[in-house]
Structure formats: C-alpha cells, structure tokens
Amino acid sequence: MDFTNPVLNADWPDPDVVRVGDDYYMVVSSFNRAPGLPVLHSRDLVGWEVVARALPALPPEAHYRLPRHGSGVWAPSIRHHDGTFHITYPDPDHGIFVLSAADPRGPWSPPRLLLAGIGLIDPCPFWDDDGRAYLVHGWAHSRSGLANRLTLVEVDPGLTELVGTPRTVIDGDELPGHHTLEGPKIHRRDGWYWIFAPSGGVTTGWQSVFRARDITGPYEGRVVLTQGGTDVNGPHQGAWVETPDGEHWFLHFQDRGVFGRVVHLQPMTWRPDGWPVIGAAAPDATSGEPVRTHPRPTGSVLPQREPERGDDFTTTTLAPRWYWQANPDPDWCLLPGDGTLHLRVLPDDVGDLRLLPRVLGQQLPGRPSTWTTSLTLGPAEPGTRAGLVVLGGEYAWVGLEETPAGLHVVCRRSTGGRREVTLAQEVLPPGTRTVAVRAHCDAEGVIAFAWRVHGAWRPVDSVFPARAGHWIGADVGLFATAPLGLPDGKDHVAFAGVSVELVNSEEVAK
Structure with a gap:
C-alpha cells in the first residue's frame, strides 16, 4: 500500500518528530498563534492528529496580547530523555525556551528561558553517552545581523542553564554555494555526530547533512535532498526518524505560499560509504529528490488521514485544532x-x-x-x-x-x-x-x-x-x-x- 505526499497538506511549518516506542510525536512552528506549539501524534508517520497545544500563552504574555505577525514560536524541536519529553523552541526576539512533560498530551511545564538573546533560532538539544548535554542552534539575520552558521553550546542535562561557551561548529560562509544554513537537528550514529541542516532558503533550498567524530567538529558535509526534476520546491528542514522495524524516514516541509509549509515523508537510506540519501535516488547518487507516492512504512494499514477540521461544538472546551492570533483571555x-x-x-x-x-x-x-x-x-x-x-x-x-x-x-x-x-x-x-x-x-x-x-x-x-x-x-x-x-x-x-x-x-x- 502506498502513501501520497504531502502527508500533511496544510501549514505545519518546520516539523520535528521523535519516536518513543511505537508512537511518533511531531511539533511545528506556530509563530504568533496561541495556544502555540501544536503536538501531533501518529502510529505510522502517514496519518496524524493534533493531541495538544503545549504553550497556552506566549511569553512575555503582555507583549503577545496583540498579534505579532512573524514573531513568536519559530522552529522547535521535540526530544525524549530519561522518561521526559522536552520541547525546545526559539523566539527570535527573546531567546530559547524549554517546556517539559511526562506525557506529550500534557500537561506541559510553563516555558523556561534557557538562553536569552536576539536572533537565536532553531534549537535542538542532544544528550551524549557520557551524560553531558548540548544545544545546537542557528541565527536569524533579521534580528542579530548573523546568519548561515550553526552554534553549539554545552548545557546542563535538565536544560535549565548553559555550562559552556558557545562556538561556531559549521560556518556556511565557508561552504561553496551555501546560504541561509539553519534548522539544525543533531544525532549520533555509528560513531559519528550528525547534524541535519537545511540551506538555501525557505522556498528554494535543499537538505544538507554534516558529520564529525567529535561533537565540536571538524564537520564534513554533503547535500542529500534537492528538488531535482520534481515540483517540490525547497525540500528541507525536518526530522530523521527510525521505525521499530529499522526503516529510516525523513519528514520535511515544502513552502506552498498561501497554503503554508506542508509536510512530506521521504524514505531515507544509508549508502555503503556511511552517508544518508533522502528520497528517490539512483544507486550511485549522493543526493535524492522527493517522492510523490511511495510504499508505506512497514505496519501502516490505516487510511491516510489528516487532522480533523470541522467542529460540531458539542464539547465545553476548544479542540486543539483551533488557535487565536494572540494570547487569549x-x-x-x-x-x-x-x-x-x-x-x-x-x-x-x-x-x-x-x-x-x-x-x-x-x-x-x-x-x-x-x-x-x-x-x-x-x-x-x-x-x-x-x-x-x-x-x-x-x-x-x-x-x-x-x-x-x-x-x-x-x-x-x-x-x-x-x-x-x-x-x-x-x-x-x-x-x-x-x-x-x-x-x-x-x-x-x-x-x-x-x-x-x-x-x-x-x-x-x-x-x-x-x-x-x-x-x-x-x-x-x-x-x-x-x-x-x-x-x-x-x-x-x-x-x-x-x-x-x-x-x-x-x-x-x-
């Protein structure tokens, strides 16, 4: 049985996904919309439902009593460590915040400020085997004057404070053809530290991957997903996940203008040289291109579905599909x-x-x-x-x-x-x-x-x-x-x- 992309054909920007057991949880950018940080759940990466909104009101609450278009929650990450889920999200005008919960359906903790600063975006935490924890993030030129570089800093394992000095680990200005390098997600596999990061801009970019033997670098990289001959522009920024059956998949967005950033699901394979390739690719290719249809992940048998839209208003609380343009009363x-x-x-x-x-x-x-x-x-x-x-x-x-x-x-x-x-x-x-x-x-x-x-x-x-x-x-x-x-x-x-x-x-x- 095949699925058809996009699997989420609406504005679910900058998706990140974590698997815990047989369940997948996704978070996306919500910008000025409140409640923010929608949490989606899936059992097969194909069908999704909204199960929570982790952020009832954006901090500072008084500031976001009015619609702040283009501000608020930018690209978040979701991770699971020692029995706790953590959402790390940036507000480019205030800093990087963290929410935690035992259950992704909530309740989530109030947001706590991990790293204050202007222009800090796209954070992703990582816990190493030695118990130390790190945070990698990008930069928004519109706020900081910096862009096209990825910064790594050590933090405490509870994601409450910095314990190290930030350092640039990948500088896109030193990479031929790269610009707007951002959206990093950090992993470890086969003795390598891997940073998945998009480059090239929202509407025209591509997905790059970098690896190093030491978390601080030096990193080498290559492009692993491009538009190629398809009509899927700017395929990048998302999440690598591995299924319980050992299959590898990548969820990313495509900018569709008035319809926002829709979410695609791509197969991901590992080449004999140890590098990943995302999407459809020839046997000797180092980069793939998006698939429109593809066999489903093993075990996926339910009809392909998206979150519910209509509402008969027979409950006494708003369903999590709804949001306001600013912090609500x-x-x-x-x-x-x-x-x-x-x-x-x-x-x-x-x-x-x-x-x-x-x-x-x-x-x-x-x-x-x-x-x-x-x-x-x-x-x-x-x-x-x-x-x-x-x-x-x-x-x-x-x-x-x-x-x-x-x-x-x-x-x-x-x-x-x-x-x-x-x-x-x-x-x-x-x-x-x-x-x-x-x-x-x-x-x-x-x-x-x-x-x-x-x-x-x-x-x-x-x-x-x-x-x-x-x-x-x-x-x-x-x-x-x-x-x-x-x-x-x-x-x-x-x-x-x-x-x-x-x-x-x-x-x-x-």
Missing part, C-alpha cells in the same frame, strides 16, 4: 456544549482584522475546501460585526454587520491600511438575525464567498485571491468585534458548528 469564547460557539463582542475593532487578536482560526488546507457555518447576532450597537474570514497579509470576510439602517449581511476585503472595500451587501428582513455563510477555496487559493438567509445560496460575484501571512499560510477564522470606544458589554455572537468539506488528494491529482 478565557472569556473570549463560551462553549455551552449544545452545538454552538459564542464569541464575545469587545470594542477593539480599529478597522483592520489583521490587528484583531480574537480571530479564532485554523490553517487553510492545501487542497480545495469548503467552510460553512451560520451565525446569529443579537441586538447590537452600530458597527458591530462578525463572520467568517480568510486571513493573511490581506483578508476578506462574509458575515453580519449592524448599521443605523438595520442589520446587513456583507462581504468585504481589505485594501491596505485600515480600509476595506465592499464586495456585496444586503439588508436582512426585519426580525432576521441569523445568516449562513460559506467560503470555498480552490486549488490555487482563490476564495468564493456566499451566504444564505432563506432558500438558495447567494454567491458573491467577486472572488478573493487569498494571501499568505508573515512566515505562515492563510488562516480561516471566526470573529466578532465592535468599534473601538463603544461600551464594554457582555454581548456574544453565536456560531453554529463549522462544516469543512475537503477534496481528497487523489481527486486533486487527477
């Missing part, structure tokens, strides 16, 4: 468990939904999808609005808005700054306070909105080409807000369950 939403979600209306609307913390969202899937819900707005002050939004560097939404002339159903898109243009608008019949709304995304990321009050759907004539966010793909979200300066009331907007229909991968391939 507990009173932002209410889940009675009756099939509705109630979003509180707060007077914090400055006219630009990109600046609104209280957009409750999920990633826009990387294949055609249709998102449908309905919302009910009770009596409200003029300017109060709520709806379904596709949010990125630009955005568009469909929903309800209270006006002095009555309640309207509207569809608008951003135009830059704090301005929106109306794509469609219609006054609701007297006494009607509920509307069904729909957003359909095609294979290119073009959004077609529609609404229904009674009878047939009313499509919006103008479409909206969705846009990626800052280092992330676009989000699909729910929101409710009122103009800045209105009284702070206790009003809520009630959303019915969210239905998400996806076109399967086989149909997209046709």
